[in-house]
Amino acid sequence: MQTNIILINFTEQGARDIKGFRDRYDLMNKAIESAGGKVKGFYATMGPYDMVIIVEGLSDEEGMRLLLMYAMLGTARTITMRAFPLEEFTNIVKKL
Numbered sequence: 001m002q003t004n005i006i007l008i009n010f011t012e013q014g015a016r017d018i019k020g021f022r023d024r025y026d027l028m029n030k031a032i033e034s035a036g037g038k039v040k041g042f043y044a045t046m047g048p049y050d051m052v053i054i055v056e057g058l059s060d061e062e063g064m065r066l067l068l069m070y071a072m073l074g075t076a077r078t079i080t081m082r083a084f085p086l087e088e089f090t091n092i093v094k095k096l
Contacts, residue, residue, distance in 0.1 A: 001056050003040070003083040004063055008051040014075030021075075028070055035062040050076075054083075 010018070029039050037058035044051050058066070067078055084092070 004055045005081045005083050006053045006055060007049040007079040008076050010050050010076055011074060017075060024073065024075060031066055035066060
């Protein structure tokens with residue numbers, strides 16, 4: 001099952017509307033679930049990123065579609081990384 005780690009920063013608009021964050025998160029979570037994925041973790045963070053979300057089960061196409069929908073809100077910018085669990089990474093290394 002594919003895992004993605006999404007690093008998120010609020011835009012100025014997102015920071016101004018921080019009180020609406022939970023509603024936006026709930027809508028995105030429902031969209032992820034309806035696309036066959038699952039949010040496995042959410043963390044508000046201190047440092048260079050405001051939030052980290054771990055999502056499993058989305059295809060690349062569905063993940064991109066949802067990220068574009070989220071970007072259209074104008075409240076956050078994202079960086080998405082494909083994550084490989086230890087066993088999957090070990091199998092890749094064995095093929096070297």
